Structure formats: structure tokens, C-alpha cells
Amino acid sequence: MVNSKVLEVRNLLLHYSTVRGVVKAVDGINFEVSKGETLAIVGESGSGKSSTALAIMRILPRNVAAYGGEVWFKDLDIMKIDEEEFRRKVRVEGISMVFQGAMNSLNPVIRIEDQVAEPLIVNMKFKRDEAVSEAHEALKLVGLDPAIGRRYAHELSGGMKQRVLIAMSLVAKPSIIILDEPTSALDVITQANIMNLLKRLKEELGFTYLFITHDLGLASELADRVAVMYAGKIVEIGSCEDVYIHTKHPYTKMLLDSVPTLREDKHPAFIPGAPPDLVKPPTGCSFHPRCPFIVRGKCDVETPPMLYAGEGHNASCWLLEKESG
Amino acid sequence: MMRLKPLLRYKSSLVGVGILCFLIILSVYTVATLPFEEAARLWRAGELTWLDNPRNALPAWVNFFSPTKLPETLILNTQKPGPDVIKVSVRAGENIKISRVEMNFRYGFDDFxxxxxxxxxxxxxxxxxxxxxxxxxxxxTQIPLRRMTIAREDRFYISSDTVLSTELNQLMENRLGRKPAYTVPTSTILFGPFDETLLNPESVKVVKGDYRLSVEGLLFEPEADFDVKLVVYGKVYGWAGTDHLRRDIGIALLWGTPIALLFGVSAAVSIALIQMTIGAVSAWFRGGVDTVMQRITEVFLVLPFLPVLIMVSTLYKVNIWVILLIVVFLSSFGPGVKNYRALFLQLRESPYIEAARSYGAGDLRIVVIHLIPRVLPTMIPSVVLSAADFVFLEAALAILGIGDPITPTWGKVIQDAFYFGALFKGHYYWVLIPSALLAATSISFALIGFALDKIFNPRLKEV
Incomplete structure (x- = not known):
């Protein structure tokens, strides 16, 4: 597969101002997604996964304190273009997004088919009936009967709603789909169905995903590469195999150890301490207060850069420097 | 699109829909049969147009509910001759002609x-x-009434002629040999018996039977001629009675229906739409737009609604549609703006709004497609309910004397009744019929509104 980059994020920043101070939700992250590839961003709640998605899609809340960096979409730095151009070049056939919380992401007073067709009507000036027939195609693609297009959101089950949202995101034929926790608030069976659907779409139609989740298992199912986020930063990024098996960052390691396993006779370990306060993040490596391998005078003083940990595998931990050096 | 079926599931709203349908049919009938210009002309025409109507007559249907039958108006006219009206002319000389008119009618009512x-x-x-x-x-018994020379247009008010009254009382006194304790009205002498019962106004009864009015005319020119019209005014008229100017109140009540409905519904709908739009724009754009709109709203909130309206209509004699415009203008930045803004502030943070922004929907599209349809269910019942308020407001303004001076409305009928002491004089029908129509209108809107509220906002039942 030729590595043609669809999305490249450089030093992306998104800070919110709150009454308590500035929350560094996304604090200078870098990653890239190639065509046909799936990058999973995993991390616990409040680590800045969803904010990353919002920053890329430029759907900012009102209390933004800082917003910067570069986001290259194909050959265009979309951080530099104005809202109208952004709409034309990115929202249309560019990047689309599936939001978390399928239950509330559909307007309860608009028919499903009209809602799925909306992006086409808004952006591509489709006529309503053409757009609706496209919407029916999209519904078929996600395994729904086009007849449900006549229904309203409250008549559908959670899984069906999530499928509708996926149909809505792919109806405009985007180059990359951002999936923001697409299976949260769904039961395990429905979750598996949705994951199978996403996998099928990827294999058959070659979709490119940016898959945001807190579930390491789900990430490994769908992703080619995984980025682990902690406190607004990416702490480890690499292929699935590298991150899951040749783990380099202590946080990733402990995160993997905390997942209960079915077949091995092993108790899940937990990570001591609590996630850092993003208003006053710890000095140095933000994981150092919880890290068992802390090097005093180094980890709590200097922020580690992304260090080489193998081909296409990076982690930000001073231990790697010691290893290599 | 609008499915009315659930509305008919509730008995209360069925009644409401029934009343409203009746009022709408009444309006359509009125507009179709009586043009507005004609109604307005008749209503302002003055007493001459209405000379054949009784003054302050009750509605005719009171006779159905009463054992004593009140009289209806009888009109006999030589221009419309028939078996009851006979006119014979005899030449009595070269230039002299004698015409004799006999008007026979049967009087079978229980009251004078x-x-x-x-x-x-x-x-x-x-x-x-x-x-x-x-x-x-x-x-x-024959009673001579008068001998008179008539002008080209002339009249003889038999019942209120004082000379005749004195003569007839004298005549009666002679017959009975006693003087009654009161001046017996002419109509009582003409339609009552010549016996002891006449002495007491409580006991005197109408003598039912065939009456005759004879007019013998002496004409001194061969071409000369005359016509006579006898009007025996009743005490009931039409379906709504008459007022102090002998006008048929029914005309005003009929035309009041479409005007009341149109006024109420258009005021309610336009005010709700304007308030909702202001609320939506204010909540969606926030910032400066929001601040300006909310401050304007607060200014309008402290403006006293009724005094401003009274001031405007005192300075300018405005018609009802200008009053409607003023009402809409004064209410545009009303308390509803605050309500709708609060709703929209909550809705604008919904995930589907975020989704709409992500696929690039513009501000206008989000407001029109996503925000406004979302609040329509909560809006519709309150619009229907407030329609009744505006029907009442229109009537209230008319009663305060600041209504439209030309258009006949329910409120104006009540104002006339109030002004000419209807309740003091016991003319209850004058107040009660327009009041009943007003009440029926607001009850129908209220019943429909409550049912719509149950249908559109089923969660409210749980609270």
C-alpha cells in the first residue's frame, strides 16, 4: 500500500478557558493517517481524544483559549483557510464525523432519510429527491432497510440509530471518517455488530478512519495503528503489534495490564493515583506522579520528546533514551 | 400533514372542535351572505333605516321557553296589498275621491x-x-283615533301620541265610570278589554282576536293618492334581539364572529412566530445580537401594554387591523422571547446541532431546519390557548371604548349595552348573547389547546 497521507496533524493545540483556569485539552499532538488506514486514538476519559476530533473538524466551543498547530488534509493546511473555504473543501467530501452518543445525535423531529440526506443538500446542492435516494443507498450500505427512512429517531433502536449516523457520515463520500466513540452507550452485542459493519465497510470500500475510543480491545479490532493519549498528549504511537506487544511507554503497559483477561489466570492490575488535573498538569512528563519507573530529577523536570522505539513506533518516555543511550 | 385524528380522541377537544367548527361555519355563512360594507353601513345607518324594528326587543327564541307568547312585529302596508289589506277608491265628484283602507290582522300574542x-x-x-x-x-267596538291632514311624508305615532292618550283615557273613564290609578297606555286600551281589569296594570290581559284599522281618506285632486303602513311593534325580534337604536344585534354578532376569530388567530400566530424567531436568533448567535435583543425585550416588558394601546387609540382613531398591528408590535418582544430563548439555548448544545455544524450547515439552515421545528410541538398548544386571549383582548378594548369605530364586533355590542344600561334596565340578552359567544370561542380554543398539549407534550402528564 502506497503511503499517501490523507491527514497529518502537526503540533495541534486546543486549550479551553474555564473559571478554574486554562484546560490544556489537546497540547501539541502529532500524528498522520494514510489512505485506507485506520488510526485509533485511545485514552481514558478527559485525555483529549474528543477535543482532538473537534479541533480537526473546527467545531469549537465558545470558551476556546488557544487553538493552533497545523492540520494537513491532503495537500492543504486546513488551519489556515477561512470558514467558507473550510466548508467547501473539508466538510464536503473531505472529513466527516460520527459523534458519540447515538441516542441524542439525531434530530427527533426530522425523518431519518431527510436527516441522512442533509449533508448532500447543504453542501453538494443535491435536489431533495436525489439526495433522499442517495440516503437510501447509504442506509442499505450500513445494513438498514431503506424503508426506515420514513421513520423518526425515536422509533429506532440504539444500534439502528448508530447505523443511521454512520450512513449520514458516509453519504457525502468523505476521504476520512472520524469515529468518536461510535459504540459508547451501546450494549456489547450491538457494539460487536457495529464494529463488524465498520470493518466490512473498511475492507469492501477502503474507508479511512480516525477511530477514537477508550476501549483498547475495540481499537485493536479495527485499527492498523494506535495512538495512546494521556493528559492532552500522545504518549505512544505505532502499529497495533508494536503498541500492544512491544509496548514501550509505562502508561500503555499499565493500561494493558488493567484490562481483565478471560483465558489467562491473571488479576487485572490498576494504575495508582488519578488522571492529572489538566488545569495544572504535572511538570515534566505528565505521567510521572503515577509512574513506577520514575527517574527523579529527570521525569519530573523535563517533558520527554517523542523518541524512536522502532520502525514507525514512537513513545515519549525518558526510559527509551536510557535504553538507546 | 397535520393529523387531526388524535385530537378527536379526547372528548373535551371533540367539544372544542365542534364549537370551533360551528363558529367557522357561522363566519363563512356571514361573509358569504352579508358583505362587510353592507353590514358596516347598516350598523351605522341610524334609526330611520331600522324604523320597522321594535326597540330593545328580546330574541325571538325566548317564546320557545316561555308559556306566554311575546308579540312579534306585524307590518301591514297598502303598497303590498293582500287579503288582509284592502284599499278601495270611489270617485265622489269632479275633483273629490274617497279612498278607504281596511287593514285586518289577527293578534294572538299574550302581551301588548x-x-x-x-x-x-x-x-x-x-x-x-x-x-x-x-x-x-x-x-x-270602534274607537276613533284621529282626523288629520297628511303631508307627503307623514307619520302618526299612535302609542306615544299624548293627545290621543288623554282622549282614550277619558273615553275609558266614561265607560267604566271610574278613574284608574295610572295613565293607561294607548296600546293597552287598544288591545285590552274595557272592563275592571284595566284598573290594575298587573291584571290587564290582551284580548286575542281580529283587529281592524280603517283609514278613510278624502282626496281633493283626481291624481292624488296615499299609502298607509301600519306597524304593530312586537317585543321579540330576530335571533339576537335589537338594541336601543332598533338595530338588529344579530348583524353585529354575525360579523363579530369572523372578526374575532381572525383577530385572535392572526395575533396569536404572528406573535408566537415573531417571538420564536427573535428567541432563536438571540440564542443561536449569542454575543452582541443576544445582548441587544434581550435589552430591547426587557424594555418592552416594562412598557405597560394597555395604557400604550389606550394612548394610541385616543390620539388616532384606528381601525381594528391597525389595533392588531399595534398589539403584535407591542407583544413581539414579549415574555415569550425569554421562554423561547431559554429553550433554544438548551437545544443549541444538542449533539445533532453539533453534527449539523460538522457537515457544514449554515446558521440560517440550523435555525430553520433544526431549531425551530424542535420547539413547534411546545409552541402550537400555547398559540391555540393564546388565541382566546386575543379574542378577549379585542372585546376588552371595545368595551373600554378604544375599539374600531366602524366595524361591528362582539365587544362593541357589549359596550353599547354597558353604555345604555342594559343590565340596569333588564335587557340581559343584550349582554349575555355576545358574552356567550366570547365564552364559547375561548372555551373551544382552550379545550383544543389542552388536548394539543396532551398530544404534543405527553411528558407533561407525568409531572
Whole structure:
């Protein structure tokens, strides 16, 4: 597969101002997604996964304190273009997004088919009936009967709603789909169905995903590469195999150890301490207060850069420097 | 699109829909049969147009509910001759002609007529006709009424003529040999018996039977002629009675229906739409737009609504549609703006709004497609409910005397009734019928509104 980059994020920043101070939700992250590839961003709640998605899609809340960096979409730095151009070049056939919380992401007073067709009507000036027939195609693609297009959101089950949202995101034929926790608030069976659907779409139609989740298992199912986020930063990024098996960052390691396993006779370990306060993040490596391998005078003083940990595998931990050096 | 079926599931709203349908049919009937210009002209025409109607008559349907039948108006006219109206002319010389008119009618009501009038028209060159008028009771008693020379347009108010009244009282005194304790009204003498019962106004009864009015005319020119119209005014008229100017109140009540409905519904709908739009824009754009709109709203909130309206209509004599515009203008930045803004502030943070922004929907599209349809369910019942308020407001303004001076409305009928002491004089129908229509209108809107509220906002039932 030729590595043609669809999305490249450089030093992306998104800070919110709150009454308590500035929350560094996304604090200078870098990653890239190639065509046909799936990058999973995993991390616990409040680590800045969803904010990353919002920053890329430029759907900012009102209390933004800082917003910067570069986001290259194909050959265009979309951080530099104005809202109208952004709409034309990115929202249309560019990047689309599936939001978390399928239950509330559909307007309860608009028919499903009209809602799925909306992006086409808004952006591509489709006529309503053409757009609706496209919407029916999209519904078929996600395994729904086009007849449900006549229904309203409250008549559908959670899984069906999530499928509708996926149909809505792919109806405009985007180059990359951002999936923001697409299976949260769904039961395990429905979750598996949705994951199978996403996998099928990827294999058959070659979709490119940016898959945001807190579930390491789900990430490994769908992703080619995984980025682990902690406190607004990416702490480890690499292929699935590298991150899951040749783990380099202590946080990733402990995160993997905390997942209960079915077949091995092993108790899940937990990570001591609590996630850092993003208003006053710890000095140095933000994981150092919880890290068992802390090097005093180094980890709590200097922020580690992304260090080489193998081909296409990076982690930000001073231990790697010691290893290599 | 609008499915009315669930509305008919509730008995209360069925009643409401029924009343509203009746009012709408009444409006359509009114507009179709009586043009507005005609109604307005009749309503402002003055007493001459209404001369054949009784004054302050009750509605005719009271006779259905009462054992004593109140009289209806009887009109006999030589211009419309028939078996009851006979006119014979005999030549009595070279230039002299004698015309005799006999008007026979049957009087079978239980009460005396309110008035009796004679109207004459005559054609002559120099010498006016001379008439001798007499009255014959069912028992054959003949009472001479008057001998008079008539002008081209003339009248003889039989029941209110003081000379005649004195004569008849004298006549009666002679017959009975006693003087009653009160001045017996002419109509009582003409329609009552000549016996002891006359002495007491409580005990006197109408003598039912065939009456006759005879007019013998002496004409002094060969071409001269005259016509007589006898009007025996009843005490009931039409379906709504008449007022102090003998006008048919029914006309005002009929035309009041479409005006009340149109006023109420258009005020309610336009105010709700304007308030909602202001609320939506204010909540969606926030910042400066929001601040400006909310401050304007607060200014309008402290403006006293009724005094401003009274001031405007005192300075300018405005018609009802200008009043509507003023009402809409004063209410545009009303308390509803605050309500809708609060709703929209909550809705604008919904995930589907975020999704709409992500696929690039513009501000206008989000407001029109996503925000506004979302609040329509909560809006519709309150619009229906407030329609009744505006119907009442229109009536209230008319009662305060600041309504439209030309258009006949329910409120104006009540105002007239109030002004001319209807309740003091016991003319209850004058107040009660328009009030009942007002009440029926607001009840129908209220019943429909409550049912719509149950249908559109089923969660409210749980609270």
C-alpha cells in the first residue's frame, strides 16, 4: 500500500478557558493517517481524544483559549483557510464525523432519510429527491432497510440509530471518517455488530478512519495503528503489534495490564493515583506522579520528546533514551 | 400533514372542535351572505333605516321557553296589498275621491305590543289628503283615533301620541265610570278589554282576536293618492334581539364572529412566530445580537401594554387591523422571547446541532431546519390557548371604548349595552348573547389547546 497521507496533524493545540483556569485539552499532538488506514486514538476519559476530533473538524466551543498547530488534509493546511473555504473543501467530501452518543445525535423531529440526506443538500446542492435516494443507498450500505427512512429517531433502536449516523457520515463520500466513540452507550452485542459493519465497510470500500475510543480491545479490532493519549498528549504511537506487544511507554503497559483477561489466570492490575488535573498538569512528563519507573530529577523536570522505539513506533518516555543511550 | 385524528380522541377537544367548527361555519355563512360594507353601513345607518324594528326587543327564541307568547312585529302596508289589506277608491265628484283602507290582522300574542305607528306617503299637488283613522276591536267596538291632514311624508305615532292618550283615557273613564290609578297606555286600551281589569296594570290581559284599522281618506285632486303602513311593534325580534337604536344585534354578532376569530388567530400566530424567531436568533448567535435583543425585550416588558394601546387609540382613531398591528408590535418582544430563548439555548448544545455544524450547515439552515421545528410541538398548544386571549383582548378594548369605530364586533355590542344600561334596565340578552359567544370561542380554543398539549407534550402528564 502506497503511503499517501490523507491527514497529518502537526503540533495541534486546543486549550479551553474555564473559571478554574486554562484546560490544556489537546497540547501539541502529532500524528498522520494514510489512505485506507485506520488510526485509533485511545485514552481514558478527559485525555483529549474528543477535543482532538473537534479541533480537526473546527467545531469549537465558545470558551476556546488557544487553538493552533497545523492540520494537513491532503495537500492543504486546513488551519489556515477561512470558514467558507473550510466548508467547501473539508466538510464536503473531505472529513466527516460520527459523534458519540447515538441516542441524542439525531434530530427527533426530522425523518431519518431527510436527516441522512442533509449533508448532500447543504453542501453538494443535491435536489431533495436525489439526495433522499442517495440516503437510501447509504442506509442499505450500513445494513438498514431503506424503508426506515420514513421513520423518526425515536422509533429506532440504539444500534439502528448508530447505523443511521454512520450512513449520514458516509453519504457525502468523505476521504476520512472520524469515529468518536461510535459504540459508547451501546450494549456489547450491538457494539460487536457495529464494529463488524465498520470493518466490512473498511475492507469492501477502503474507508479511512480516525477511530477514537477508550476501549483498547475495540481499537485493536479495527485499527492498523494506535495512538495512546494521556493528559492532552500522545504518549505512544505505532502499529497495533508494536503498541500492544512491544509496548514501550509505562502508561500503555499499565493500561494493558488493567484490562481483565478471560483465558489467562491473571488479576487485572490498576494504575495508582488519578488522571492529572489538566488545569495544572504535572511538570515534566505528565505521567510521572503515577509512574513506577520514575527517574527523579529527570521525569519530573523535563517533558520527554517523542523518541524512536522502532520502525514507525514512537513513545515519549525518558526510559527509551536510557535504553538507546 | 397535520393529523387531526388524535385530537378527536379526547372528548373535551371533540367539544372544542365542534364549537370551533360551528363558529367557522357561522363566519363563512356571514361573509358569504352579508358583505362587510353592507353590514358596516347598516350598523351605522341610524334609526330611520331600522324604523320597522321594535326597540330593545328580546330574541325571538325566548317564546320557545316561555308559556306566554311575546308579540312579534306585524307590518301591514297598502303598497303590498293582500287579503288582509284592502284599499278601495270611489270617485265622489269632479275633483273629490274617497279612498278607504281596511287593514285586518289577527293578534294572538299574550302581551301588548311595544309601540304602534302609522306611516303615510301621499302624492298631491296643492291640497293634501284628509284622513279619518279608526280602530276596531274584536268585539266590534270602534274607537276613533284621529282626523288629520297628511303631508307627503307623514307619520302618526299612535302609542306615544299624548293627545290621543288623554282622549282614550277619558273615553275609558266614561265607560267604566271610574278613574284608574295610572295613565293607561294607548296600546293597552287598544288591545285590552274595557272592563275592571284595566284598573290594575298587573291584571290587564290582551284580548286575542281580529283587529281592524280603517283609514278613510278624502282626496281633493283626481291624481292624488296615499299609502298607509301600519306597524304593530312586537317585543321579540330576530335571533339576537335589537338594541336601543332598533338595530338588529344579530348583524353585529354575525360579523363579530369572523372578526374575532381572525383577530385572535392572526395575533396569536404572528406573535408566537415573531417571538420564536427573535428567541432563536438571540440564542443561536449569542454575543452582541443576544445582548441587544434581550435589552430591547426587557424594555418592552416594562412598557405597560394597555395604557400604550389606550394612548394610541385616543390620539388616532384606528381601525381594528391597525389595533392588531399595534398589539403584535407591542407583544413581539414579549415574555415569550425569554421562554423561547431559554429553550433554544438548551437545544443549541444538542449533539445533532453539533453534527449539523460538522457537515457544514449554515446558521440560517440550523435555525430553520433544526431549531425551530424542535420547539413547534411546545409552541402550537400555547398559540391555540393564546388565541382566546386575543379574542378577549379585542372585546376588552371595545368595551373600554378604544375599539374600531366602524366595524361591528362582539365587544362593541357589549359596550353599547354597558353604555345604555342594559343590565340596569333588564335587557340581559343584550349582554349575555355576545358574552356567550366570547365564552364559547375561548372555551373551544382552550379545550383544543389542552388536548394539543396532551398530544404534543405527553411528558407533561407525568409531572
Amino acid at each position: 305590543p311595544s309601540e304602534i305607528n302609522l306611516f303615510f306617503t301621499s302624492t298631491y299637488r296643492t291640497s293634501p289628503p284628509q284622513l279619518t283613522i279608526s280602530w276596531t276591536k274584536p268585539d266590534g
